[in-house]
Amino acid sequence: MRRGRGHGTGLGKTCGKGMKGQWVRNGGGVPPRFEGGQTPLVKRLPKWGFKRNEVELDSVNIEDLEYYITRGRIDTQKPITLRVLFEAGVLSNIKHGVKLLARGTQSLSTPLNFEVSDASEAAITAVKAAGGSVTCIYRTPIQVQYFLKPHKYDLPMGETAMPPPYTVLKLEELKKKGAIVKYSPVNWLANYKPIVVPPIPEHVKKPRPVITRRLNFNV
Numbered sequence: 001m002r003r004g005r006g007h008g009t010g011l012g013k014t015c016g017k018g019m020k021g022q023w024v025r026n027g028g029g030v031p032p033r034f035e036g037g038q039t040p041l042v043k044r045l046p047k048w049g050f051k052r053n054e055v056e057l058d059s060v061n062i063e064d065l066e067y068y069i070t071r072g073r074i075d076t077q078k079p080i081t082l083r084v085l086f087e088a089g090v091l092s093n094i095k096h097g098v099k100l101l102a103r104g105t106q107s108l109s110t111p112l113n114f115e116v117s118d119a120s121e122a123a124i125t126a127v128k129a130a131g132g133s134v135t136c137i138y139r140t141p142i143q144v145q146y147f148l149k150p151h152k153y154d155l156p157m158g159e160t161a162m163p164p165p166y167t168v169l170k171l172e173e174l175k176k177k178g179a180i181v182k183y184s185p186v187n188w189l190a191n192y193k194p195i196v197v198p199p200i201p202e203h204v205k206k207p208r209p210v211i212t213r214r215l216n217f218n219v
Helices: 063-069 081-090 121-129 142-146 166-175
Strands: 056-062 097-101 113-116 133-137 181-182
Touching: 056 063, 063 121, 081 142, 097 113, 097 121, 121 133, 166 181
Parallel strands: 056 097, 113 133, 133 181
Antiparallel strands: none
16 A cells, blocks of 8 residues: 655655655665664674585586487597587586586497596496596696687696695596596605504593594605
8 A cells, every 4th residue: 555645644744754864765774684883693693614615516427418429419439528518518617627427327338438527436437348438637727718718818728737635636546446537746646655543442431533534745
């Protein structure tokens, strides 16, 4: 119902809004969280928790590629790289890289050669069983964009980069699972020894903290 205006409404000259001020103006007022200028509740309460800065890769299942292969948009005689997936329309935007997943490997009979950023163990096993290969190449986000759209950059870039320590260990695990890995070599990997946490003695009641994923750089 529209609010009346003027003397005839019974609300007076200002129609119940009072004199000049913030609440009189059109669109005036304050949000419900406003507390008059004092420190609001959202700032008085402490913060808790955190968000890991983990890289989220775009995932591609093997069954997703069947549609593009049957229509000739992906050539199986050449390696299936990030640029091939981008130009074929499998992924419209690749920011950090692509991870190969194993859904749809039951119908895989053609040997395919993939060059991606990461892959699951099941996908590596299925591709190798069909006579193909999986190559995991580490690239920074700017190298990924250069690989997809080299015409936008004036100077050439290297194919790979030096990954952080935990990524190096992850790539080495993929190498043990049967994948081919490519990254700039690091000098500490030859002397790296994983830390073995000794078992807790039976007479110790209080459990000791377990150190996980700690690196020992003996360079």
